[in-house]
Amino acid sequence: MIDPELKEELGRRFDAAANLISRHMNHVDRRFDMVDNHLRRMDARLAGMELNFNAFHKALDGHDRVIMGMMGTQAAQQQAIDQIVERLRRLEHPPQPQ
Numbered sequence: 001m002i003d004p005e006l007k008e009e010l011g012r013r014f015d016a017a018a019n020l021i022s023r024h025m026n027h028v029d030r031r032f033d034m035v036d037n038h039l040r041r042m043d044a045r046l047a048g049m050e051l052n053f054n055a056f057h058k059a060l061d062g063h064d065r066v067i068m069g070m071m072g073t074q075a076a077q078q079q080a081i082d083q084i085v086e087r088l089r090r091l092e093h094p095p096q097p098q
Helices: 004-092
Strands: none
Touching: none
């Protein structure tokens, strides 16, 4: 048979340990809630960034198409200028008969 004083002391220690574990678990639960809230905010920010990147990518695609069109136009203009220069050169310096 267990001594009543020992039984009471063991009961107090058990209750104290259970209380300590309970407080610790409450602290851990709060920390997990904080981490969960932080991750939710990060998720919302990343979703916003994804929307911004999609819009930016779409704008760059449009910009690339405009630039490619301008480069094609400039190449055609340069070719026309080169042809005009060659015609002027032939007019100003016609080939000499041999």
